[in-house]
Amino acid sequence: MALTQRYRRLAPLALVGAVGIALAGCGAPGAPSGGGGDGGGGGDNTVTIYGTIVDAEAELLQQSWADWAEAEGITIKYEGSQDFETQLGTRAQGGNPPDIAIFPQPGLFADFASRDFLKPAPEEVEKNANEYWTKDWVNYGTVDGTFYGAPLMANVKGWIWYSPAKFAEWGVEIPKTLDELTTLTETIASTTGAPAWCAGFESGTATGWPGTDWIEDYVLRDSGAEVYDQWVTNEVKFTDPEIKGAFDKVGAILLNPAYVNAGFGDVRSINSTAFGDVAPALASGSCALTHQASFLAGFFPEGTNVAEDGDVWAFMLPGKTESDSAVTGGGEIVGGFSDDEATQKVLAYLSSPEWANSRVSLGGVTSANNGLDPESAKDPILQETIKILQDPDTTFRFDASDLMPGAVGAGTFWKGMVAWVNGTATDEVLTQIESGWPAG
Template structure:
């Protein structure tokens, strides 16, 4: 549950040029050279502070993930998680009291702190790990103005379509290979059940609307392609562009069509009042047949739900225009440092290594694009599939667009626009309103 909030809680402060990611193949897992002795200096007994958005049970798992490292090095890591991360981090940095390390949930926010000279360039060992275990484009997310400031940490993949394998067998349908196939699948299911095939929920407190932005991002990437997606993120292609409107129209064929939604919850407008996690029990109970959500939806199914290819629920990746398309959207974190201490450098090197990635993933609930990660360490089978996608050299990955856009757009007019759209506002009107969020000049 916390994972979804982590990637949506904060609004990026600055715009970072989008970088395309063609993810590299899987490397062999194992203990890295990273996290060395920082030039031979004795750092035993020193304390390193880390600040991030990760809270509650996930924060406990984060601290557990580096417990062995603390024991081996003698470094004490003090982690603090906050739901007011963006505001508090800026205040602390300006006041000269920043943490040693911060875990940034968006590249845009990371780039803003680098641009303001708050962050220190990453040490050599971190850059070595990044170049060895992460792809060039992931490294680019931690680079600002030609200087490398930090390595990625965790990652996720969005665009999963969740369904019931048993129901698919009962209806005699198969996983679609193209978007056209998915449209036909929707009609077949509705003919067999006499009810809408889809359920969706956009409600998420003050962040209501974000699940809708994920829908649009997935369709822009698959229909218009990665180059247009990158231009959209920087507003070279505005929301009012016909290519973006086309994505809205395609998503609207599902979400704005009463015959297609909102199974188990009500009419089209009930999407805005349905909590995004509430669709999971409805899918498990058979009240709806299909829903679109990231891998973290697995945490919302009732206890005892068997998530497997032949289980109660499973998921396939939203297909593209053709069966050969392999483009996905996702999100992740970048680690940056405000300190150049030897102990901080050791912690940074460890967090950029396969050793840490395997340690954290084995505890459950998260994934990473670190190529030294063994997918078998993920306990959740959907997370195992997510890791395989991230490590597939044929995958085209793009970071969540709304996390790269200025906060006034990505977490502002875009979220609000999705709510207005579902409530009945016309597409052209909504697109024009979203576009007003872009800073002038």
């Protein structure tokens, strides 16, 4: 979304296709040649991989497969690009795709598969997917009944960060339902005489996205997966009572000056507070609760002990009942443009527990691969994330705004959250967000 390519929002899918068609045959400046398959590559055992992962994360990615590739006699050439969506469309239309692409969004993956750019996944990849991934994840790699690619890495959103020492001091416990979360909020506010929550929506041109995560979590937990799925495709509109209900419940916290914005100001200060700035406030004790993904751990001051008995810890936003286990998150899907032997071997390896353990052990990421040992992750929150992802009872759904058309998910939805916090009435905000959906 903002920190690394893992959290960066994507261009609208329509734009990807349009740019690809417009530039096809022109050749993208600086675009690398294809690999060992249909892209016309650099040798029978050379495989090119293209993705959004850049900088230090890209170095770790390449390190994760280095030993395996050497043993197999395969040369893997990876390129990460901040212009992934546009360039991949250009290259696919021009007949010069990479052998493999790492798609950070199921919708983009499905777009390329439906236009026959991607090859159906090799048999071993499909076997790995069915054995090591849940049905929800396999479905994200399936387009029109054909399985095209396995997941790679994954993340879980919806963590509620808190101070274990403060909870002990106040005599409160981790809530097991949404109603108990409301009671916890009231108890902390009355005990301390200060708002319980801090929140930050500021993220440059992407300001507002943390608010969409709040809404998505509540829609999934309060209305269920079926309504969530229909909302993503606009069968259930933003103006529907189910979605308004989620806004009302989130607003009971975020729009209540008695509950926010601890350490920063009034409700409107949410929009001017950088999303990462809430971490030091939580660590210092000026804020009791905040809602953010696992990557918030990277924003705590040096020396902060993130542990169940440490300075800060986190619990997953609960559901309507104690047995509810639905979460939102994100991840990547791997697709092949080539079906040559070397490419198939690489695709199979990337779908395996062996690769997942190799990459996760290097730090900073998780995977929903059931063959992954949670102990491979050094970060305790990432270990908990892996357990959630591997739980067969977990209902996982991709971040809704990432699945919606860019004009909505990265447009009117973001802007609507900002307007909502600034005081615009909920009904007006919902109508404004809904207006971003393309006609027809």
